[in-house]
Amino acid sequence: xxxxxxxxxxxxxxxxxxxxxxxxxxxxxxxxxxxxxxxxxxxxxxxxxxxxxxxxxxxxxxxxxxxxxxxxxxxxxxxxxxxxxxxxxxxxxxxxxxxxxxxxxxxxxxxxxxxxxxxxxxxxx
Numbered sequence: 001x002x003x004x005x006x007x008x009x010x011x012x013x014x015x016x017x018x019x020x021x022x023x024x025x026x027x028x029x030x031x032x033x034x035x036x037x038x039x040x041x042x043x044x045x046x047x048x049x050x051x052x053x054x055x056x057x058x059x060x061x062x063x064x065x066x067x068x069x070x071x072x073x074x075x076x077x078x079x080x081x082x083x084x085x086x087x088x089x090x091x092x093x094x095x096x097x098x099x100x101x102x103x104x105x106x107x108x109x110x111x112x113x114x115x116x117x118x119x120x121x122x123x124x125x
Contacts, residue, residue, distance in 0.1 A: 047055045047068030055068040058075040063084070070076075074083060108114045115123060 045055045047053050047059075047070075049067040049069035050071055053071060056070045056073065056075045058080060059066050059068045059070055061067075063080065105117070113123070
């Protein structure tokens with residue numbers, strides 16, 4: 001009896017967690033598109049990323065992932081190629097920074113004592 005109850009509880013939990021990944025029953029795409037278009041309060045060319053802002057003139061969708069997200073207007077001041085290159089550089093530096101954090105936790109120079117980061121702050125300050 002207890003075994004059957006446990007199996008039923010496990011089955012119910014499995015079904016509930018699997019239903020979280022099942023597609024929901026939404027309205028057809030045409031109905032959703034019409035509903036979203038009817039929400040616009042003004043006529044004009046608005047950004048797909050930030051619907052209440054005008055689409056920047058330099059962001060015409062020619063780059064991959066371009067949906068008109070430029071709330072500060074950098075694309076009006078700088079060349080898009082420069083901004084794209086800067087974004088790649090910053091992303092690579094961020095990846096190197098994460099690698100640096102991981103290496104500092106795993107490797108210690110032989111002339112430094114191995115200790116937790118909290119204790120290392122107190123030791124070296």
